[in-house]
Amino acid sequence: MEKRDSLRTVRRALSILDCFSFQKQELSLTQIANEIELAKSTTTRLLTSLETEMLVQRDDKTGKYKLGTKLIYLGQIAKDAYQLKDVMAPLMKQLRDETLETVNLYTIDRVKRVCILQFEGYQPLRHAVRIGELLPLHAGAGGKVLLAYQSEQRKQEAIKDLTMVEQNERLAELQQIKESGIAISIEEREIGLAAIAVAVPNRDGSVTHCLSISGLVQRFSNEKINEFKQRLKDAVAQVEHA
Incomplete structure (x- = not known):
């Protein structure tokens, strides 16, 4: 059961990364939650984990998220x-x-x-x-x-x-x-x-x-x-x- 929950969390986190594109480089919490069809509370927890790992980055002024710098490193x-x-x-x-x-x-x-x-x-x-x-x-x-x-x-x-x-x-x-x-x-x-x-x-x-x-x-x-x-x-x- 625990392993299944962990896999589900990983899939959900990856689905957040898939929300971004050349046309959608910055997204709000609401946009991401709607895109992955999850509650804002769940989406916030996932985003917090991704932000800790530098996979996403939150703009303090706009509150919007964009892909993190670690992805630049991994991409290189x-x-x-x-x-x-x-x-x-x-x-x-x-x-x-x-x-x-x-x-x-x-x-x-x-x-x-x-x-x-x-x-x-x-x-x-x-x-x-x-x-x-x-x-x-x-x-x-x-x-x-x-x-x-x-x-x-x-x-x-x-x-x-x-x-x-x-x-x-x-x-x-x-x-x-x-x-x-x-x-x-x-x-x-x-x-x-x-x-x-x-x-x-x-x-x-x-x-x-x-x-x-x-x-x-x-x-x-x-x-x-x-x-x-x-x-x-x-x-x-x-x-x-x-």
Whole structure:
């Protein structure tokens, strides 16, 4: 029952956001209540919650509401994510063609990571993940390089299922990864597989995406690892100047 009520509240709050458009950029309480067909008291409670989260903003003079500044921030993130895929696609294809290994673009999703773009390798035996598949943040090159740049709270949440010794070791490793911007995993998440990943910084310096090369561990010699590191660094440098 409680879960159903929570979902209903979320749907109602989202319906308020849907009231706004290019033609209706400012709305009064009465207009919003009529639009979503709820009592003014209920609508006021929803608007107060949205205002607290900066999703709507109330003009003290007119009493009217408009969309909040947080939506500008979220919209820019979404815009950058789509632009990033467009920028990354030719670079990733080139990386795959040069290394013959699978090249992935990951993004963070709470305490998981998800592959949003992939160029599968040409090797007869190769590694590939499903687009949209949720993978751990605390394990694997892609997960670790993303986690290294997150808040301490998110780090603790991601590694909470590890033993205390493992947690301390992982936190120390994450600090090293943050300093270098590169993570390596050798048979860490799956036996027989290896991967190298680099952070792809956002304009504000935060990190929500990473680029990785993965394949069979037998092909990841020290020489190849150094080569892949440099190729990944060069690719990210091109993104930063795009």
